[in-house]
Amino acid sequence: MxxxxxxxxxxxxxxxxxxxxxxxxxxxxxxxxxxxxxxxxxxEPVNISNITVVGTQMTIYLEDATEFGPFTLPQANFRPSIVSTISTSTYAPVLADANRYKRCTNAAGCIVTLPLNASVALPVDSEIYFRQAGADPVVIDWPTDITVNVPEGFLPQTAGVNATLVVKVVAVDEWDIEGRLAQEDVTA
Incomplete structure (x- = not known):
């Protein structure tokens, strides 16, 4: 009808x-x-005949020669395991330090001064690891124009030999500190 x-x-x-x-x-x-x-x-559905991936780009091909894509595949943040040594008693991170591991070997410790974004524009989500390999701690310092978030009850410094801390850029001129940090002295 x-x-x-x-x-x-x-x-x-x-x-x-x-x-x-x-x-x-x-x-x-x-x-x-x-x-x-x-x-x-x-x-009958038109089935997938094949899928190709080149780098981070994926393309889907159907049996009727229809193509979908390319689609960008998600990928994990790459944290390279590049280790370097800081033998001085002071250090100012540079752009190349993003996502790096630093061993601070000076027996007198090391004062690390976090940079303003205007001078060193480390991308948000960058991390820098600092390990205390000497007798005295790695101390994190910063200019007044930077916000640094330190866990309550802790100091922005390592807790002892072989302690490691990480500083992470969470926003422009804002950093988080985490790791094995020294506790504040509450007995004084």
């Missing part, structure tokens, strides 16, 4: 007056039969 339309439109010419009850029922019956035919005999 063919669907009966009342008005003229993209479907063609309509009959120009209200449908009868029989025409309405016929339209519903026709649509029901078409849906039932699809449910009984679903069309």
């Amino acid at each position: 063919t669907i009966v339309y009342r008005t003229t439109g993209a479907w063609g010419i309509g009959q120009g007056y209200n449908l009868t009850a029989l025409q309405v029922d016929g339209n519903f019956y026709d649509l029901d039969q078409r849906i039932q035919a699809i449910e009984d005999n679903p069309p």
